[in-house]
Amino acid sequence: MRALTAQSPGNFIPIPHVASELNKQYGQPITKKLKALKLDSPFPDFLQSCPTFKVQKKGKGYQVAIAPSSSF
Structure with missing residues (x-):
């Protein structure tokens, strides 16, 4: 996740890139992984x-970034 956000302006990346x-x-x-964990969301x-x-809606899709206070 850090490698993906480091390459993106503003550190937000489209969620489909993360899923890919x-x-x-x-x-x-990722949908199969979530179902295996019994997470239906x-x-x-x-x-x-x-x-x-940190998730934000941008146009018709969503983008994600690592929260500023996170040590991930």
């Missing part, structure tokens, strides 16, 4: 529930 990177790393779509909602991340 997670898919590359773990070999499964959409990926943006899951990220918003984590204090480590």
